[in-house]
Amino acid sequence: MEFGSIEFLLYFLPVFFLFYAITPKRLKNVALLAGSYVFYAQGTLSHGLVLVISILVNYGVGRLLDQGEKPDASQQGDFGEKRDKKRELLFMVAVMGNLAVLCHFKIWAEAIPLGLSFYTFQVLGYLADVHYGEVRAERSLARFALYLGMFPKVCSGPITSYAELKDQLESREITIAKVQDGLRLFVLGLAFKTLLADRIGILWTEVEKTGYASVSWRYAWLGAFGYSLMLYFDFQGYSMMAIGLGKMTGFDLPENFNKPYLARSVREFYRRWHITMGTWFRKYVYFHLGGNRKGEGRTVLNLLVVWLLTGFWHGISPNFFMWGVFLWSLIVAERLIERIPIVKQLMLWPRLYLWFVIPISWMFFAITDVQDLQAYLMRMFGMGHGINVYYGDWLVCLKRHGAYLIAGVICATGVVETIFEKLRNKFLSNLILAILFWICVWKIMAAGSNPFAYVSF
Amino acid sequence: MMRAKKGESFLKRYQFILFLLLYGCIFMTAGNRWNLYSEPISHLILQAKILLGKEEVQAAGPEEEQPEKYVFRAAFGDGKTAEMLGLYLDELEYDETVEADLENGPLEPGNMDAWFEEAFAKGLIDDVPELAETGYVETDVDDPFWVDEPWEPAAPTWGSVEETYFDDALFLGDSRVVGLRDYGKMNGHGTFYAEEGLSIYKLLSKKIVPVPGQRSKISVEEALGQTQYAKIYIMVGINELDVGTTERFKEAYQKTIERIRELQPNAKIIIQSIMMVSKRRSAKGDFVNNAKIQERNEAIKELADDVNVFYLNVNEAVMDEDGSLxxxxxxxxxxxxxxxxxxWTEYLKTHALIW
Structure with a gap:
């Protein structure tokens, strides 16, 4: 099921939360589990099985890897070492197994199970945390199943560490104020997705339709900007909906975006974009490889590994690797340039630089075919042969989408979230958000559905 | 359970949810959308009743009797005609012994009009049947025997033409037809009434036809009342794949064609198959998939009678070995x-109706 669909908004949402509200506290986890099952079961049966099996197997492995209390000296020695070796092997096999499943679906299967990339990463993090003694394994299968499969975050995150949710899984407070807080956030996210992302997204579909080699350079840049804004509002919108739903069920899920387009470097950008993924890669890959503590050369290499893996996570075609490498090269360059003291003081130039390179980077992301990608990038810089180009295309584009692009830029500055916070639970904001919800429902009914861009990962 | 701040009124505490419900009610009522809830609920109640054995499972009842206008095609020249017409004439209470009295002689393909006029004039039959241009006789009698020997009138053929062929052609449809208009290199031949997102349900009524000299547009239905075309090509269907059933789509398509036939009795209507989508797009898992498109194409193919309404499978021009775009x-x-x-244009030029 999709958050932005009529069945979710008008059927699942009210029915589930009514049911959840009247469930006594000790049964709320069961209710949430049941609801998540219904939510996920709307999709392909075999995909549902993958999730169930993943939950069962990883639960078992987690219990086996459980370090228990910190091993004291008396447990060392032969016996202790054998146990450790076994554990190490089990851990390796489990990690490989989970990755194998992920790779299988990414590389060979027609369609990828909903949320696979996201819950696989969460499960890998969980196994690592348990194995290295950071946290105890979850003893309750129900709570573990909830950790991986709870409907607010099963589809596309936020990628949450087990430690963050552990206590909340056990007990959490659900007040009507919190529920409405969550609901308001959900509506704002829905509005971002439906009224901004979907509408601006039309710009990019028009570019695709025309053909990548058939655009004027101005239109090509409008396309890049449009795509940049669309992707942001789509994913930010989804994340807000997920966090909102989490709040409604009593969970505090981590933030995923922090006004990324206000960043001053690509490094900073990726600390503000899809934050939970960056955190995950930093903790489980970058730091494991040594981070920046093994010298400059090694750091650069570590960064490359991280970025190649990030690219692969999004897709296996060459363009995603090029995307990763492109960003990596910018980050490496920035690390050097930032050593110049004056650079840290600049406000405008870094931002102009960012709004120049990030849209370009998104094109590597958006266009899968390398020939097409090359053609489009060349069109952006006025090079290469344009095929059948209509030189007024950018004017038509501005006429159709200009207003929404401007609205998008304004909203990307975070001003909406600020107002949202300031006016939280005030009469006016409640009124406006409530109307906004129904406007979105209306739009969705009129347009048919526009699946989230990140659903395919 | 839910704990509230002391002293907060119910309205204040539940303010947001109440607003949502309030606007929801307005939205549902204003748009007449309560069926979104009433239908599933009554369906569920029905299922529950059936489960509890309180209600018989109703098989789909017989369709309401529609007076059927039955068209039979006389097979001329093979001897069956007299027998068929005999049965028909029985309905009109015709006494065949008096056939000899008619100047027009026995009933034959060439003299049907005159024969019936004379027979009516002489009181031999109650009514002169309507004879369509192509030699059909329309009757109210529902007898399957009568279509045993269909008569195929000289059918139009498909051949190659120049672009001037499209000067009296009209193209109706959705964004794909817009693409044909903008990039089809038709060099000004052909008229296009097409718009992004257009569906069969809105094809005739949506105001998409620009009128020179005025700002507001008119609907296709109005435009068809003003200019006559010889060929009318239609391609719609991709946008409404998730709306209603294939049956409903086919019905709407049929009604649209009937209306167009009324407005343009001399035009040949060419139903273009709904263009497929690429394999990749079809595999996305949403309502846009080639299986669905195929199902709908098969349905609208049945609307063709190969006399005035034809079906052209343009997918042949643009599909790969597996039938996808x-x-x-x-x-x-x-x-x-x-x-x-x-x-696509090339295919239309090499598969043009010539009659």
């Missing part, structure tokens, strides 16, 4: 790229 030709999986639209 050739991935090379499309950027988004649904529309032809600008440089490949002429492939």
């Amino acid at each position: 050739n991935a090379k030709y499309t950027g988004d999986g649904i529309h032809l790229k600008a440089q490949y639209v002429p492939v």
